[in-house]
Amino acid sequence: MARIHVLGAGTPTPTPDRFGSSYVVDVAGEQIMVDCGPAATYKMVKAGLWPTNIDYLFFTHHHFDHDVDYPCFLLCRWDQSIGKENDLQVFGPDLTERITHRILDENEGAFAHDWIARVNFPVSQQVYVNRGGVLPRKPPHVLAKDIGPGRVYSAADWEVSAAPAEHVQPYLDSLAYRIDSSEGSVVFTGDTQPCQSVVNLARDADLMLCMCWDNQEEMESNGESPFQCGTAGAAQMAQDAGVKRLALVHIGPHLAGQGPMEKGIGEIKKIYDGDVIFSDELMHLDL
Numbered sequence: 183m184a185r186i187h188v189l190g191a192g193t194p195t196p197t198p199d200r201f202g203s204s205y206v207v208d209v210a211g212e213q214i215m216v217d218c219g220p221a222a223t224y225k226m227v228k229a230g231l232w233p234t235n236i237d238y239l240f241f242t243h244h245h246f247d248h249d250v251d252y253p254c255f256l257l258c259r260w261d262q263s264i265g266k267e268n269d270l271q272v273f274g275p276d277l278t279e280r281i282t283h284r285i286l287d288e289n290e291g292a293f294a295h296d297w298i299a300r301v302n303f304p305v306s307q308q309v310y311v312n313r314g315g316v317l318p319r320k321p322p323h324v325l326a327k328d329i330g331p332g333r334v335y336s337a338a339d340w341e342v343s344a345a346p347a348e349h350v351q352p353y354l355d356s357l358a359y360r361i362d363s364s365e366g367s368v369v370f371t372g373d374t375q376p377c378q379s380v381v382n383l384a385r386d387a388d389l390m391l392c393m394c395w396d397n398q399e400e401m402e403s404n405g406e407s408p409f410q411c412g413t414a415g416a417a418q419m420a421q422d423a424g425v426k427r428l429a430l431v432h433i434g435p436h437l438a439g440q441g442p443m444e445k446g447i448g449e450i451k452k453i454y455d456g457d458v459i460f461s462d463e464l465m466h467l468d469l
């Protein structure tokens with residue numbers, strides 16, 4: 183049975199309960215991360231997961247609430263390794279390769295000083311050997327790839343497809359993802375306004391994790407409704423796609439309050455027939 187861990191269920195606004203986006207899908211014995219927002223590595227460990235067990239990472243887009251923990255995850259995954267792990271494979275829209283290079287590259291990477299020191303300093307070498315590593319320690323090696331819509335990755339037991347999402351183009355490209363396996367199907371909308379390409383991607387999926395910034399009325403009145411989903415937008419996409427369950431994620435600080443949340447669930451139930459989950463960080467959802 184596939185399991186989805188919700189690591190980050192919030193937005194760029196830090197709150198004690200929610201901050202940024204990040205998820206891990208546990209399917210067919212493999213772990214796939216989607217987005218790497220604030221403190222994703224720390225939350226992952228709180229959820230009982232471990233960086234070196236994650237071999238795949240998919241970015242929906244490169245806003246900081248979806249990628250700012252990427253340097254931390256890369257360095258932590260490398261630091262905890264003993265040199266026998268699989269190379270991490272990273273996929274995402276334009277900038278994914280460039281950002282990876284700018285973090286780790288020996289000459290141009292903003293964090294290269296860290297791994298160069300750990301590779302060469304004797305006590306760091308000893309910690310590595312004590313963990314089970316064999317010297318000489320290899321530098322981090324990550325397979326990053328810029329991708330567009332379509333089938334983007336096929337493993338033996340699961341595959342990932344991407345569709346265009348509509349968010350802050352032309353500044354940043356955005357993708358929604360669907361993971362299919364014999365254990366079920368799950369869709370991550372990423373940040374998007376309601377759009378047909380994401381509805382088509384999500385058709386009949388078992389679960390859709392959809393961004394939900396705020397109550398729709400609130401967003402219509404304060405000018406925040408374009409290029410993102412509120413309660414009615416998320417509900418309409420779920421209904422149009424015929425998904426079995428809708429999990430609201432990327433929940434804004436206003437909607438996260440008790441009153442607006444109850445109102446929001448009412449707004450969604452008027453439009454969408456399936457089950458609705460208001461997700462909390464560190465919860466998991468089984469397919």
Ligand SMILES: [Zn+2]
Pocket residue numbers: 193194203245247248373432
């Ligand atoms: Zn976002």
